[in-house]
Amino acid sequence: MSVRITSIGVVSAIGFSVAENLQSLREGKSGIGEITYLEDSRPFLVGEVKASNADLKGKLGLDSSHISRTSLLGLHAAREAWGENKLNSELRTGIISATSVGGMDRSEVFYKDYLTQNNPDYTLLKTHDSGSTTERIAVEMGISDYVNTLSTACSSGANAIMLGARLILQNKLDRVLVGGSDALARFTIDGFRSLMIYDDQWCRPFDETRSGLNLGEGAAFLLLEGEKSIAFSGNKTICYLSGWANAADAYHQTASSPEGVGATLAIGNALKKSGIEPEAISYVNAHGTGTKNNDLSESVALKNVFGENIPLFSSTKAFTGHTLAAAGAIEAVFSVLAIQNGLVYPNLNFKNPIEETCLTPVTSLQTDIPIHAVLSNSFGFGGNNSSLVFADHA
Amino acid sequence: MDTLKEDLKKQIIEQLNLEDITPADISDDNLLFNEEGLNLDSIDALELIVLLEKYHGIQVTNPDEGKVAFRSINSMAEYIRKRKS
Amino acid sequence: MEKNTYYITAASTISHQDTFGKTGFSDSMSPVVPPALITPDYKAFIDAGLLRRMSKILRMAVACAKDCLAQTGLDQPDAIITGTGLGCLQDTDKFLNTSLTVEGLLPPTAFIQSTHNTMAGQISLSLGNHGYNMTHTQNTLSFEHAMVDALLLLDEGEEHILVGAADEHIEILSEITSHLGYAPGFPLTSGASFFTISKEKGEGTVARIADCEPVAFAKDPVKKLTRFLNNNSLEINDLSKIIYAVPGNANEGEYESIWRKAGLDPEKCINYLSLCGVYPTASAFALNYAVDLISQDRSLKNILIFNALRKENLGLTLVQSVEA
Numbered sequence: 001m002s003v004r005i006t007s008i009g010v011v012s013a014i015g016f017s018v019a020e021n022l023q024s025l026r027e028g029k030s031g032i033g034e035i036t037y038l039e040d041s042r043p044f045l046v047g048e049v050k051a052s053n054a055d056l057k058g059k060l061g062l063d064s065s066h067i068s069r070t071s072l073l074g075l076h077a078a079r080e081a082w083g084e085n086k087l088n089s090e091l092r093t094g095i096i097s098a099t100s101v102g103g104m105d106r107s108e109v110f111y112k113d114y115l116t117q118n119n120p121d122y123t124l125l126k127t128h129d130s131g132s133t134t135e136r137i138a139v140e141m142g143i144s145d146y147v148n149t150l151s152t153a154c155s156s157g158a159n160a161i162m163l164g165a166r167l168i169l170q171n172k173l174d175r176v177l178v179g180g181s182d183a184l185a186r187f188t189i190d191g192f193r194s195l196m197i198y199d200d201q202w203c204r205p206f207d208e209t210r211s212g213l214n215l216g217e218g219a220a221f222l223l224l225e226g227e228k229s230i231a232f233s234g235n236k237t238i239c240y241l242s243g244w245a246n247a248a249d250a251y252h253q254t255a256s257s258p259e260g261v262g263a264t265l266a267i268g269n270a271l272k273k274s275g276i277e278p279e280a281i282s283y284v285n286a287h288g289t290g291t292k293n294n295d296l297s298e299s300v301a302l303k304n305v306f307g308e309n310i311p312l313f314s315s316t317k318a319f320t321g322h323t324l325a326a327a328g329a330i331e332a333v334f335s336v337l338a339i340q341n342g343l344v345y346p347n348l349n350f351k352n353p354i355e356e357t358c359l360t361p362v363t364s365l366q367t368d369i370p371i372h373a374v375l376s377n378s379f380g381f382g383g384n385n386s387s388l389v390f391a392d393h394a
Numbered sequence: 395m396d397t398l399k400e401d402l403k404k405q406i407i408e409q410l411n412l413e414d415i416t417p418a419d420i421s422d423d424n425l426l427f428n429e430e431g432l433n434l435d436s437i438d439a440l441e442l443i444v445l446l447e448k449y450h451g452i453q454v455t456n457p458d459e460g461k462v463a464f465r466s467i468n469s470m471a472e473y474i475r476k477r478k479s
Numbered sequence: 480m481e482k483n484t485y486y487i488t489a490a491s492t493i494s495h496q497d498t499f500g501k502t503g504f505s506d507s508m509s510p511v512v513p514p515a516l517i518t519p520d521y522k523a524f525i526d527a528g529l530l531r532r533m534s535k536i537l538r539m540a541v542a543c544a545k546d547c548l549a550q551t552g553l554d555q556p557d558a559i560i561t562g563t564g565l566g567c568l569q570d571t572d573k574f575l576n577t578s579l580t581v582e583g584l585l586p587p588t589a590f591i592q593s594t595h596n597t598m599a600g601q602i603s604l605s606l607g608n609h610g611y612n613m614t615h616t617q618n619t620l621s622f623e624h625a626m627v628d629a630l631l632l633l634d635e636g637e638e639h640i641l642v643g644a645a646d647e648h649i650e651i652l653s654e655i656t657s658h659l660g661y662a663p664g665f666p667l668t669s670g671a672s673f674f675t676i677s678k679e680k681g682e683g684t685v686a687r688i689a690d691c692e693p694v695a696f697a698k699d700p701v702k703k704l705t706r707f708l709n710n711n712s713l714e715i716n717d718l719s720k721i722i723y724a725v726p727g728n729a730n731e732g733e734y735e736s737i738w739r740k741a742g743l744d745p746e747k748c749i750n751y752l753s754l755c756g757v758y759p760t761a762s763a764f765a766l767n768y769a770v771d772l773i774s775q776d777r778s779l780k781n782i783l784i785f786n787a788l789r790k791e792n793l794g795l796t797l798v799q800s801v802e803a
Contacts, residue, residue, distance in 0.1 A: 151595035191590035382600020
C-alpha cells in the first residue's frame, strides 16, 4: 500500500524553497558556516537558515512577537507544501509536525534573564511546549481536523510522515501535511558538545576521520493525499511513499548498537512494507551524521540488509547540518527530488572509507541515472530508528 | 591512605549518582567499566571527563584518551599525577 | 465498517494517591494533596544502573510500564507509545541551567535525558524491546493522541500495545503559572499512567476502549460531545459516569449545566483533577480511574472521559465495561 505525495516544501541552510535547495544540491554548495543569526558569540559551525526572526516574519507577513523560530521555519515550509490548495469542509485535513526543541530559542532568552534576576518575560514561555509549535502553524494554515506533534529526537520528522500515511490508509484523514521543524538553539549545541560529538571542522559523514556532527536548522513538509482528496484537488502525484518502519534499538541511551540491530530492523521492515526488492533501491539517503558511532552502525546495517550490493548512497548532512527533528522531513523532500530529477547527491567532505566497513558513498553529483526508488534513514537518541521508502510508482 | 584515590571515589559516587555505593565498596584496582566492577558506560565516561576538569583542572579533549585513563581508580590517579607533573 | 474492540488488559498509575498496585483504589479517594508522590520501591522495577540517572518522570513511566507487563504476563508488547505534554522537565531545566551558567565542560546526562522520547526509549531499553516506539506531545491531548496511535496499530494487525503518558512537576512551573495568570483550580502535580491495550481480552479484563478522539481548536464542545456519542450509538443520558476536567478559569457551572440539562445526576459527574491534580496528561489518570471504577462495579456500562483541561483542546474517550 502506498500513499500519494502531491506537494513538498522546505527551508534549510541551503535555501528558502524547494527550488533553492535543489540548486544548492546540484551545485554542491554547503550551507554550513560560523554562527551568524543565533545569539551566541562562540565560533561554532552550524547550518543556519540565512534569515533573522524579523526577516522570517517579514517574509511570512506576520507581525506577532509571540512566535518561536521553530514555528516560523515550520510555517514557511508548510505554506510552500500547501501551495494553492483550498480548505474544504468535505475533506478531513490534518497536520503532523515533529520537533525536538519546540520554542527553546525563546525559553533560553527567558532563562537567561530569570537566572540573573533581570526582569524575565514569562510570556516567552508560552511557546515552549512542542505541541504549541505545531498549533501555531496549524492556526495560520487554518487546519484543525487533526493536529499532532511527534518528538522522538532525530527520527521525529520521518515518524511524522509515517503516521500521516497510516492515518490516510486507515481512512482517518483525507489529506495531511506531514513534516518537521527545528530551530538552532544554544541548548542543543551545548548538548551535543557535552557528548563530545560536535565537530569544530566541517562534518565528514562516512569518512574514516569523521569526528562529529554540525547542527543545522530548518523545516520541511509534504502533502499526502488519499483518493477522495485527489478527486477533489485534481493534484498530480509527484511521488509515492511506499514503505515505512520504526524500530527500537534497545541498546543504549545514546549510542547505536555496533551490530546496527534497530537500524537493520527499520530498513528491512520498510523495504518489506514497500514490496520493493533491495536490489531495486536506486539510492539511499543515509542518516549519516558524521559521528563515529552512527556512521559505523548505519554502515553495518546497510551491509546487513543489502549484503555486497549496496545501492548508491550519500548523506546530505554536510549540506544542511543535522537538523534534528526536521532532518527526516528535509531528507524526505530531497528523496522526492532525487526521484523527480534523476539525481544522486554527493556526500561532501568524504576522503577515505571507514576501516571496519569499507563503504564509499557517492562523492559527485550523478545526473544520468534513472532513480525509481529511494530509501531514507533517520536514527535518533534512545535508539529510535526509522526508514522510509519513496518510489516513482504505486 | 592515598587521599587522591579516596577523593576520586567520593567524586565518582557524586558525579555519577551511584546511590547505593560507598567509597569502601570501590577497590583501587576494580575495573570501573567492567560488569564485575562498577559497570559504567560511555555516558559515565563523559561524566568522568567533566569530573577531571571540575575537580582537577585537567582537560581531556579526546574521549579515547579517557578510555585508558578510566580503567580503574589506580589508573585515574596515575593519569592525574602524570598530567599535573 | 465493523468497529474493532480494544481491550484494556492492564492499567498502572503512579500519582499523589495510593494508586500503584492497588485495584479498587477508586473506592477510597480523597482530594489530592501534593507534594509527595506515592511511589513504589523503584529498585524492584528498574535496574540500578539505569535508575541512578533517572528523573521522576522516567522512574514513574518505567515502573508503570513494567507493572502493566507483569499484570498481563506478556514478555514483550508489539509497540511502546507514550504521550507527554511537557516532557522531561527536570532534566531540561537542569541542562538549561548548566548551559547558561557553567563555563567549560558540561555534564551530558541531563541533556541526554531531556528529550521527550527518553521515557519510551528507557522502557524499550529496560525491556529489550525492538518494536515500534513512539512519543506524542500535543499539550493536554498528548495521551489521547498516543491512544489513537495505539488503536491504529491494533487495526493494522498488532496484538498488544503498551501505551501511557506522564508529566512531572518542577518547582519553577508553579512560579510560571502564577506569573502567566493561570489558575488551574487544583494543585499542580506529577503523574504517570500506563496501559496494555489488546485485541483479545485477558483473564480479569473488565473494560475496553470504545472510542478516543482528540479535538483541536474545539469551538463547540457540546456539539462535539453529542456527535462523538452519536458515532457510538449513545445519548448523553446513556452514560453511567462522566469523568471530566475543565479549564481552571472556566465557570464550572457552565459545564455542570450541560450534564444536568442532559439529565445526568450530578453524582455521576466527577472532576478528576480533584483526585490527581493538574498536569497535561492527567486524562491518562482518568482512564485508569474509569477502569478501576468498572472493576468495582460492572454495572457501569459507559464511562466518558471529557478532557477540556485546556480550553482549546478537547479529548473524548469512551470506556465500556466488558461482560464477565
